[in-house]
Amino acid sequence: HTKTNPDLLVELKGRDINLSLDSAKYTSTAKQLRGYLLGGYCKSARWGLMTNANHIQLFRKHGKVVHPATPCWPTNLDNIDEIVSRIKKKIENPLRALIVAVYNNKGGVGKTTTTVNLAAVLTLLNKKVLVVDFDPNQQDLTSSLGIPLSNGKVYEALKNRDIDFSEVVVPYKLTDKRTQKSVQFDVIPADKMLAYEVDEVKLRQDLKPSALFKGLDKLRSQYDYILIDSPPNWRIFSQRALYAADAILVPTKHNNLFSLENAAMAIQKFIPETQELKGDGTPIALPVFFNGEKTTHAQVRSAHEAIHSIIKSAKKQGCDLTACFYPKSVKSRQDLHIFEVPAYANIANAAFSRIPAVYRDKTAREYYKNLAKEYFVQ
Numbered sequence: 001h002t003k004t005n006p007d008l009l010v011e012l013k014g015r016d017i018n019l020s021l022d023s024a025k026y027t028s029t030a031k032q033l034r035g036y037l038l039g040g041y042c043k044s045a046r047w048g049l050m051t052n053a054n055h056i057q058l059f060r061k062h063g064k065v066v067h068p069a070t071p072c073w074p075t076n077l078d079n080i081d082e083i084v085s086r087i088k089k090k091i092e093n094p095l096r097a098l099i100v101a102v103y104n105n106k107g108g109v110g111k112t113t114t115t116v117n118l119a120a121v122l123t124l125l126n127k128k129v130l131v132v133d134f135d136p137n138q139q140d141l142t143s144s145l146g147i148p149l150s151n152g153k154v155y156e157a158l159k160n161r162d163i164d165f166s167e168v169v170v171p172y173k174l175t176d177k178r179t180q181k182s183v184q185f186d187v188i189p190a191d192k193m194l195a196y197e198v199d200e201v202k203l204r205q206d207l208k209p210s211a212l213f214k215g216l217d218k219l220r221s222q223y224d225y226i227l228i229d230s231p232p233n234w235r236i237f238s239q240r241a242l243y244a245a246d247a248i249l250v251p252t253k254h255n256n257l258f259s260l261e262n263a264a265m266a267i268q269k270f271i272p273e274t275q276e277l278k279g280d281g282t283p284i285a286l287p288v289f290f291n292g293e294k295t296t297h298a299q300v301r302s303a304h305e306a307i308h309s310i311i312k313s314a315k316k317q318g319c320d321l322t323a324c325f326y327p328k329s330v331k332s333r334q335d336l337h338i339f340e341v342p343a344y345a346n347i348a349n350a351a352f353s354r355i356p357a358v359y360r361d362k363t364a365r366e367y368y369k370n371l372a373k374e375y376f377v378q
Contacts, residue, residue: 005044008091009036013052020055021072033059034066043378047091051075057281058087060246062098063376067246068281097130097220098376100227101245101283105262105270107232109251110291112140113347113357114371115229118249119185120356121368125377127224129185130169134212134241135231136194145172146354147189154191158211165215166222174359183359186223194237203236209277213244225376234270242274245283249375250324251291254303254340263288264310268319286375287327289339292347304336339374341367 011033018025033048037059048059048066053075060069069090073083102111102118112135119129133141142149147170157163173184194203216226230241242248248271252259267285275281290303307325314321328335347364350357357364 004041006042007045008047008049009033009042009045011036011048011050013050015052015054017052019050019052019057019072020074026055026072030057030059037061037066038064038378046094049087056083056087058090060090060095062246063378064374065098065247065284065286065376067284071280095220097216097223097226098247099216099220099245100225100247100249100286100376101230101241102227102249102251103230103238103242103266104250104252104259105232105234105238105266106252106256106259109232109253109256109259110341111232111251112138112144112229113351114249114251114291114341115141115227116144116356117347117358117364117368118372119225119227120183120358121365121372122225122376123183123185124358124365125369125372127377128222130188130216130219130223130226131185132188132212132216132226132228132241133190134228134237136190136192136237137231139190139192139195141229142187142189144351144354145187145356147172147187150189150191150193152191152193154188155193155206157215159206161214165218169219174355200236207236207240209240209243212240213278216244234266239274242270242283243278247286248283249286250288252288253293254290254295254338255293255299257306260288260303260306260310264314264321264324267321267324268314268317285324287324287339289341289371289374291341292343294343295340339371341371 011029013019013029019029020026029050033050036042037045037048046061050057055072056075057072058069059066070087075083102115104111115131119131122129139149150168154168157165157168168188169186170189171184172187173182175182228241228245230238250263250266252263271283271285274283311321311325322329326336328337344364346361347357350360358368
């Protein structure tokens with residue numbers, strides 16, 4: 001009646017419209033539904049459903065992120081009751097946390113800095129946050145917060161489903177000496193036993209593809225966001241991190257061609273591989289952003305030329321990466337803006353104090369607040 005503040009939006013198509021996964025109409029209808037869910041009159045919406053009576057799929061909205069909550073199911077008289085029951089169960093038991101893996105196959109793009117400061121600023125926005133250091137070889141996130149490494153507890157929790165995953169969580173708490181106000185987010189630290197275990201065959205036996213996913217799933221009800229700091233490669237830990245995630249945030253450098261090419265590789269190859277293995281349409285790729293480098297007009301122009309080349313090459317292989325690099329071009333083909341976290345010395349220097357930059361510096365706080373609002377907080 002009010003046409004505002006719905007909980008669920010339904011996009012109903014005719015049977016003649018093909019909504020099978022990977023069809024052109026599926027892609028355009030999913031984009032249409034996402035646009036509705038993010039509309040000004042739909043801030044309260046949590047779910048989107050699209051169907052043509054031959055196929056049906058449920059989408060979940062968490063802040064600004066819209067991702068599949070179920071596979072795109074073909075429907076018939078034999079399975080429709082079961083499918084409706086599963087959709088009903090999803091809607092009646094919504095997951096609280098959005099799980100985000102911060103990933104690029106290229107190192108040195110600021111994944112750890114992004115993870116730590118995004119967690120810190122989301123906490124300032126009154127969100128309950130858990131961060132996961134899933135790069136046991138570098139251990140940078142754990143070290144940057146001055147937290148002790150796990151000595152086998154995380155490894156055991158990932159191997160053994162009977163271990164309560166909350167046992168491996170430690171708090172990171174900071175109290176303002178002037179106001180005595182405290183801020184806190186929780187951390188699953190890097191496990192040094194995972195770093196010592198060099199036999200990847202044994203690791204793959206111990207850590208099934210869903211190991212981290214199932215562990216974090218037990219904690220979803222306690223948090224608004226779970227952020228995973230992933231290694232810069234495509235091996236066991238990054239594969240498990242992406243499998244656990246609903247969405248992938250991809251930092252890049254405008255002046256590093258390899259960071260752009262590796263971002264494209266992740267979106268074009270690694271994420272679809274994970275979606276196929278997982279079977280529910282997640283994780284989705286969020287648009288890339290430029291992270292922490294001083295820009296010049298000439299450098300940005302060169303970056304855009306490289307991106308146009310990457311997009312053109314991907315299209316020849318049947319993959320359109322335009323929205324992943326230029327999300328605003330969906331509404332205006334001329335808008336090639338890419339979100340940017342500017343260079344700022346105090347962000348990098350904050351690691352020496354074991355305190356996230358956003359807790360120490362107003363400018364850094366504004367940068368990451370803008371990042372949170374651009375991608376996550378509606």
